[in-house]
Amino acid sequence: MDEESRINILRESIMQIVQDEEEKDRKAAGQPAQQATEQKERIQLNCQVNAAGEFEIACITAGVGNGWEFRPEVLKESLSLWNDAQCFLDHSWFGHSLKDLAGVIYSPAWDEGIQGITAKLRPAGPSKVLLQELGAEMLSQEHKPDVGFSADILFTAQGKKVEKILRVFSVDLVFDPARGGAFLRALNSRIKELGMAEEVKLNNSGGQPGPAALEKDAEAIRQLLDIQKQQQTLADEAEKVRAIRVQMCEYLLTSGLAAAKLPAAVSERVRKQFAGMVFEPTELSQAIEDARALVSELTGGMIVNGPGAIHGMYSSGDQLQAAVDDLLGAERDEDKKNLKVASLQGIRELYLTLTGDLNMHGGYHPEHVKLATTADFTGLVKNALNKIVVQKWTELGRAGYDWWRSIVVTEHFNNLNTITGTLVGTVGALPTVAEGAEYTELAVGDSPETADFVKYGGYIPLTLELIDRDETRKLRAYPAELASAGLRKLSALVAAIFTDGNNYGPTMADTGTLFNATAVTTKGGHKNYLTTALSASEWEIVSQAVYKQPMLIKQATGLYGTGPAMALSPRYCLVPRALKVTAMKILYPAWENTSGIHSENMQQGAIGDVLVVPEWTDVTDWAAAVDPRLAPAIFVGERFGLMPEIFIAGNEMDPAVFMNDESRLKVRHFLAVWVNDFRPLHRSVVAG
Numbered sequence: 001m002d003e004e005s006r007i008n009i010l011r012e013s014i015m016q017i018v019q020d021e022e023e024k025d026r027k028a029a030g031q032p033a034q035q036a037t038e039q040k041e042r043i044q045l046n047c048q049v050n051a052a053g054e055f056e057i058a059c060i061t062a063g064v065g066n067g068w069e070f071r072p073e074v075l076k077e078s079l080s081l082w083n084d085a086q087c088f089l090d091h092s093w094f095g096h097s098l099k100d101l102a103g104v105i106y107s108p109a110w111d112e113g114i115q116g117i118t119a120k121l122r123p124a125g126p127s128k129v130l131l132q133e134l135g136a137e138m139l140s141q142e143h144k145p146d147v148g149f150s151a152d153i154l155f156t157a158q159g160k161k162v163e164k165i166l167r168v169f170s171v172d173l174v175f176d177p178a179r180g181g182a183f184l185r186a187l188n189s190r191i192k193e194l195g196m197a198e199e200v201k202l203n204n205s206g207g208q209p210g211p212a213a214l215e216k217d218a219e220a221i222r223q224l225l226d227i228q229k230q231q232q233t234l235a236d237e238a239e240k241v242r243a244i245r246v247q248m249c250e251y252l253l254t255s256g257l258a259a260a261k262l263p264a265a266v267s268e269r270v271r272k273q274f275a276g277m278v279f280e281p282t283e284l285s286q287a288i289e290d291a292r293a294l295v296s297e298l299t300g301g302m303i304v305n306g307p308g309a310i311h312g313m314y315s316s317g318d319q320l321q322a323a324v325d326d327l328l329g330a331e332r333d334e335d336k337k338n339l340k341v342a343s344l345q346g347i348r349e350l351y352l353t354l355t356g357d358l359n360m361h362g363g364y365h366p367e368h369v370k371l372a373t374t375a376d377f378t379g380l381v382k383n384a385l386n387k388i389v390v391q392k393w394t395e396l397g398r399a400g401y402d403w404w405r406s407i408v409v410t411e412h413f414n415n416l417n418t419i420t421g422t423l424v425g426t427v428g429a430l431p432t433v434a435e436g437a438e439y440t441e442l443a444v445g446d447s448p449e450t451a452d453f454v455k456y457g458g459y460i461p462l463t464l465e466l467i468d469r470d471e472t473r474k475l476r477a478y479p480a481e482l483a484s485a486g487l488r489k490l491s492a493l494v495a496a497i498f499t500d501g502n503n504y505g506p507t508m509a510d511t512g513t514l515f516n517a518t519a520v521t522t523k524g525g526h527k528n529y530l531t532t533a534l535s536a537s538e539w540e541i542v543s544q545a546v547y548k549q550p551m552l553i554k555q556a557t558g559l560y561g562t563g564p565a566m567a568l569s570p571r572y573c574l575v576p577r578a579l580k581v582t583a584m585k586i587l588y589p590a591w592e593n594t595s596g597i598h599s600e601n602m603q604q605g606a607i608g609d610v611l612v613v614p615e616w617t618d619v620t621d622w623a624a625a626v627d628p629r630l631a632p633a634i635f636v637g638e639r640f641g642l643m644p645e646i647f648i649a650g651n652e653m654d655p656a657v658f659m660n661d662e663s664r665l666k667v668r669h670f671l672a673v674w675v676n677d678f679r680p681l682h683r684s685v686v687a688g
Contacts, residue, residue: 385479547569
């Protein structure tokens with residue numbers, strides 16, 4: 001067998017290996033064998049230059065090229081994608097440079113004669129002179145340079161049939177293009193992953209690979225075989241190591257069970273659990289301890305004689321609290337979930353049972369009390385209502401009203417003094433210290449922001465008439481409303497940071513508003529305010545702006561904006577409800593469904609999330625924020641808890657009971673919300 005025949009056989013073998021590997025990958029991922037795949041190909045183009053110096057290009061023609069079948073209807077559907085495609089000098093796998101820009105494609109049209117797409121190429125950009133010179137030579141010389149155009153496109157395919165062209169990245173001027181029409185060169189993505197990208201050039205004699213290409217294929221095959229041998233060697237070594245670990249674990253299992261002295265049946269059960277496995281010693285120890293506990297539980301009654309074990313003791317107060325929780329719809333405490341209690345018929349029954357106030361005077365009458373207990377009516381009801389507040393708070397949070405948790409830092413304070421949030425500066429660069437010279441003081445300052453606690457609250461009357469009418473359903477609704485009011489208040493306070501001051505935010509200690517377009521090298525300049533609508537490209541612009549924000553060194557002339565870059569990109573995109581889908585298509589590429597798929601390439605691998613701000617009514621304004629765990633900006637201070645507190649005043653000596661025949665359900669909330677740093681935030685207010 002000659003060398004060329006051997007290489008052809010090896011070529012077929014390697015392609016079969018690649019196809020088999022792809023099939024395995026699809027099966028492992030649970031995909032059908034013919035599921036649509038996405039490929040990126042560089043397709044060679046025919047071209048000619050017209051008298052005006054503009055290239056006439058046959059962008060792509062129907063047919064089969066390097067195994068991919070492009071049908072006329074697929075090409076016709078992609079016609080609009082070729083308009084305004086850029087032309088660069090040479091291909092680039094890592095992004096084009098502006099200096100390589102040579103022209104722009106326009107006026108794409110379908111040509112029935114060639115069954116393909118034609119277009120015009122207008123020279124433009126830093127490299128247009130080279131494009132024009134080559135065009136002139138190709139028009140004037142009989143022996144033309146070996147120069148042509150190659151299209152860089154993205155498409156989906158079913159098997160080897162192209163289903164849809166998704167995007168035309170560029171149409172580039174390259175040296176030594178493949179001869180003939182379209183589809184004469186493509187890069188096999190599977191082989192490229194193995195480090196052996198192959199370029200097939202077809203000659204004029206019949207489409208067979210030339211000697212240079214065959215030699216290149218042979219070298220690629222030899223490299224692949226070497227890689228397979230290395231992988232097999234590593235797999236063999238790993239299997240040997242695993243066998244040794246299994247043997248060591250077997251010794252550990254035997255010695256551990258011998259020392260445990262468990263009953264034979266239990267010991268055998270543990271042995272079966274770990275036999276033939278690789279495990280950590282702590283896993284075996286835990287299993288042995290669990291087995292001991294089980295044996296002790298099963299055999300303890302046979303050793304100790306006496307009364308049965310007492311699993312729990314409950315007072316009348318515990319039973320009443322469980323009954324009140326059930327009555328008002330609050331979740332019981334964990335240790336009382338299995339407690340059996342009689343159901344209350346309503347709030348009136350509870351009130352009369354605990355107060356004996358048959359004439360509804362609002363007092364305590366022990367002679368009529370039906371149950372002797374230290375529990376009181378207001379305390380039991382308050383506990384149940386506070387539980388409902390927690391439940392409702394959690395439910396509303398899941399519905400989206402706790403969006404602010406993602407962008408704030410919450411702190412607890414032990415008093416109501418004015419809060420000073422200090423942002424300490426960093427050191428820009430360490431200066432050189434000459435031998436024997438003194439060290440100089442480093443410029444490190446701070447930017448203090450202050451905030452005061454604000455008390456929010458109110459009360460809801462719990463009238464004796466409500467109790468006498470037994471309006472339990474209304475009472476059950478009160479705490480839910482209080483929880484909703486508290487959570488919505490917090491949401492509104494954080495949302496207002498972005499909209500206060502005519503959308504510029506509060507004024508900070510450096511005299512600048514939170515959001516402004518002033519350069520950071522001036523006092524109060526924050527450079528975090530734009531007026532452009534949300535889009536994938538605009539999100540990238542904002543992300544870069546936040547990333548480049550200089551860290552604080554010191555608030556002093558000559559030092560403003562001179563710190564090193566913060567080097568953090570925003571994680572959260574804050575939008576009104578009207579922009580939710582737009583934002584999701586940008587941050588979650590799978591949501592994008594337009595033909596351009598801009599976000600697929602710009603946001604691939606990005607980490608981000610969309611936060612809908614309920615209080616924002618402008619349908620075009622949006623903002624960005626960095627993860628507060630990396631760079632905190634907004635702070636929420638709480639004094640007695642992040643959730644509002646509920647109190648009930650219902651003693652007969654209380655003025656409201658005496659004057660109004662009502663107990664009062666009071667809610668109280670101490671909060672402080674402030675901004676400590678402008679750098680992690682960015683605001684875009686769109687005119688109109």
